[in-house]
Amino acid sequence: xxxxxxxxxxxxxxxxxxxxxxxxxxxxxxxxxxxxxxxxxxxxxxxxxxxxxxxxxxxxxxxxxxxxxxxxxxxxxxxxxxxxxxxxxxxxxxxxxxxxxxxxxxxxxxxxxxxxxxxxxxxxxxxxxxxxxxxxxxxxxxxxxxxxxxxxxxxxxxxxxxxxxxxxxxxxxxxxxxxxxxxxxxxxxxxxxxxxxxxxxxxxxxxxxxxxxxxxxxxxxxxxxxxxxxxxxxxxxxxxxxxxxxxxxxxxx
Amino acid sequence: xxxxxxxxxxxxxxxxxxxxxxxxxxxxxxxxxxxxxxxxxxxxxxxxxxxxxxxxxxxxxxxxxxxxxxxxxxxxxxxxxxxxxxxxxxxxxxxxxxxxxxxxxxxxxxxxxxxxxxxxxxxxxxxxxxxxxxxxxxxxxxxxxxxxxxxxxxxxxxxxxxxxxxxxxxxxxxxxxxxxxxxxxxxxxxxxxxxxxxxxxxxxxxxxxxxxxxxxxxxxxxxxxxxxxxxxxxxxxxxxxxxxxxxxxxxxx
Numbered sequence: 034x035x036x037x038x039x040x041x042x043x044x045x046x047x048x049x050x051x052x053x054x055x056x057x058x059x060x061x062x063x064x065x066x067x068x069x070x071x072x073x074x075x076x077x078x079x080x081x082x083x084x085x086x087x088x089x090x091x092x093x094x095x096x097x098x099x100x101x102x103x104x105x106x107x108x109x110x111x112x113x114x115x116x117x118x119x120x121x122x123x124x125x126x127x128x129x130x131x132x133x134x135x136x137x138x139x140x141x142x143x144x145x146x147x148x149x150x151x152x153x154x155x156x157x158x159x160x161x162x163x164x165x166x167x168x169x170x171x172x173x174x175x176x177x178x179x180x181x182x183x184x185x186x187x188x189x190x191x192x193x194x195x196x197x198x199x200x201x202x203x204x205x206x207x208x209x210x211x212x213x214x215x216x217x218x219x220x221x222x223x224x225x226x227x228x229x230x231x232x233x234x235x236x237x238x239x240x241x242x243x244x245x246x247x248x249x250x251x252x253x254x255x256x257x258x259x260x261x262x263x264x265x266x267x268x269x270x271x272x273x274x275x276x277x278x279x280x281x282x283x284x285x286x
Numbered sequence: 287x288x289x290x291x292x293x294x295x296x297x298x299x300x301x302x303x304x305x306x307x308x309x310x311x312x313x314x315x316x317x318x319x320x321x322x323x324x325x326x327x328x329x330x331x332x333x334x335x336x337x338x339x340x341x342x343x344x345x346x347x348x349x350x351x352x353x354x355x356x357x358x359x360x361x362x363x364x365x366x367x368x369x370x371x372x373x374x375x376x377x378x379x380x381x382x383x384x385x386x387x388x389x390x391x392x393x394x395x396x397x398x399x400x401x402x403x404x405x406x407x408x409x410x411x412x413x414x415x416x417x418x419x420x421x422x423x424x425x426x427x428x429x430x431x432x433x434x435x436x437x438x439x440x441x442x443x444x445x446x447x448x449x450x451x452x453x454x455x456x457x458x459x460x461x462x463x464x465x466x467x468x469x470x471x472x473x474x475x476x477x478x479x480x481x482x483x484x485x486x487x488x489x490x491x492x493x494x495x496x497x498x499x500x501x502x503x504x505x506x507x508x509x510x511x512x513x514x515x516x517x518x519x520x521x522x523x524x525x526x527x528x529x530x531x532x533x534x535x536x537x538x539x
Contacts, residue, residue, distance in 0.1 A: 195513040200464040201485045202500030204457035209494035211453040232454045233486035241462035247455030260448040
């Protein structure tokens with residue numbers, strides 16, 4: 034099982050580490066910035082690929098993990114390889130790889146930071162391929178990396194991608210508002226960290242609507258008015274408070 | 287250390303369990319609904335208090351953990367007791383207990399469900415008292431329940447309470463949108479659960495602004511337009527997408 038990795042960002046880094054841990058050999062690592070490729074290659078005992086033209090053409094798997102708008106150009110350099118070529122993008126259709134003989138998508142639905150370790154075996158891997166045979170190949174590989182394998186079409190993946198913004202980027206922005214509200218009063222963000230974690234733990238085994246709490250779902254207008262009064266110096270946060278509270282009330286079933 | 291508990295909701299239940307585990311004796315449990323008091327009293331080996339008039343007047347600590355607008359009425363029935371009387375409300379001033387000789391606040395900043403166990407020793411306990419002496423008494427008691435003790439004034443507590451809405455109730459509503467987006471396509475919410483948990487874990491040791499990801503912070507207009515296109519059947523969610531994305535861009539420093 035010989036793998037070539039095209040990319041060296043957060044996804045590529047975690048994928049390379051998980052692959053190596055699963056006993057797969059990363060033969061080459063390429064990156065637009067060769068220094069970054071060198072750092073990752075050293076971690077997983079792979080060769081650094083300076084020029085895409087010199088890519089190993091006998092690998093079993095090529096993983097393209099670059100910025101969305103760069104996938105097509107990288108794929109072009111792989112024309113004619115007999116191995117399976119996959120990209121890792123949540124927002125890009127499988128069709129971007131249609132010029133290749135064997136193509137697929139391996140989209141890990143998680144937020145990765147290079148410096149933050151995580152248990153890759155629990156990362157949902159969303160798989161798609163251009164044929165049933167290639168799907169089976171991809172599934173066999175992905176099954177060595179994670180126990181959470183999902184067959185997901187390109188159309189479904191775009192919905193996952195927008196849902197990920199709602200459950201990851203947007204909550205993180207709300208954490209930021211909490212952080213700033215406390216900082217203004219000289220209060221430590223440690224006061225909110227356990228609450229944030231528990232809120233995420235609660236929905237691991239429940240539906241979010243079933244565990245909603247707070248003044249909006251209770252219809253506690255007095256508390257909501259008092260809260261908005263505390264936000265008068267922050268009209269943007271006041272608007273967010275208003276809009277989300279109203280929607281929580283309306284969503285109540 | 288004899289404790290009387292006035293209330294039997296989520297906060298009262300977790301507080302009673304933690305107190306008992308810490309070796310404190312819950313003497314009596316009262317609730318507006320006596321059946322609920324009976325359930326909790328049985329769990330912590332306490333007597334059920336049917337009528338507030340019959341409250342044990344020699345307890346060391348009285349914990350009022352009822353709906354905010356019922357605190358004053360319960361406090362009235364305790365007039366003249368020599369013990370320390372505290373409420374557990376994030377949204378209520380200490381002054382509501384001003385007719386009592388010894389009063390304070392013990393506000394656990396966490397989201398509690400009766401059926402979900404959690405490690406109470408990590409729950410931030412926000413303390414306030416009407417005198418330095420009573421603060422010391424309260425601090426000694428709270429220190430047996432949790433290692434996260436914070437001295438918080440009534441004015442600070444109101445800010446914590448609104449911040450808690452931003453980092454708990456509002457993210458949970460965004461989880462609900464994610465859940466519904468996936469359900470419409472027949473996709474399992476298990477696809478998003480690890481992402482939600484990792485997002486909350488990431489800020490346990492980082493500031494939220496430092497770990498923000500996604501199209502808004504990258505200024506990736508193309509992806510944002512595509513996402514909004516997927517939400518045309520949900521104008522409310524489209525508005526939330528627009529508003530939060532715009533604010534993430536503006537908050538970027």
